[in-house]
Amino acid sequence: MLQLEFRTDLGAKVTVEVPSPDKLLEVQAYYGARGWTSGEVPSGGYVFPYDNEADFNWSLIGARPFRNSEGEIMVMHRGHAYRRRELEAVDSRKIKLPAAIKYSRGAKNTDPPSVREKADGDFEYVSLCIFRGGKRQERYAGKASLVAQPQANAAD
Known part of the structure; x- marks a missing residue:
């Protein structure tokens, strides 16, 4: 299982599990639409x-x-x-x-x-x-x- 670490729009750090590599961009887009970012x-x-x-x-x-x-x-x-x-x-x-x-x-x-x-x-x-x-x-x-x-x- 993959994990992504996000920083929320209010600065909190959240770790999210990604079910498979082919879902990685989908998960990034889902949380990114809320203003969450991953990495620098x-x-x-x-x-x-x-x-x-x-x-x-x-x-x-x-x-x-x-x-x-x-x-x-x-x-x-x-x-x-x-x-x-x-x-x-x-x-x-x-x-x-x-x-x-x-x-x-x-x-x-x-x-x-x-x-x-x-x-x-x-x-x-x-x-x-x-x-x-x-x-x-x-x-x-x-x-x-x-x-x-x-x-x-x-x-x-």
């Missing part, structure tokens, strides 16, 4: 295939997508709001990267150095996840997300 976000954030972003099942990582007051797509995870950023492909002599979509936020002085990433100037940020390259994996798919939904008109 890796340095640089989770990496998922680019084609999974439009309908990614955010409950797998205990996150919830929303639109802020300016209409931007955001994700709430462990009390932090991460902004959706589209990164253009890079093709230079030194590096070649496909286009990507990253969810990140500005770093806070309480963030450990291991999760901080440098940007232009003195600005630092923390990444939750990046969608880049790779083949789509149906195991990460959920319902259509805010990305696939048209933005509501304020006049409606």
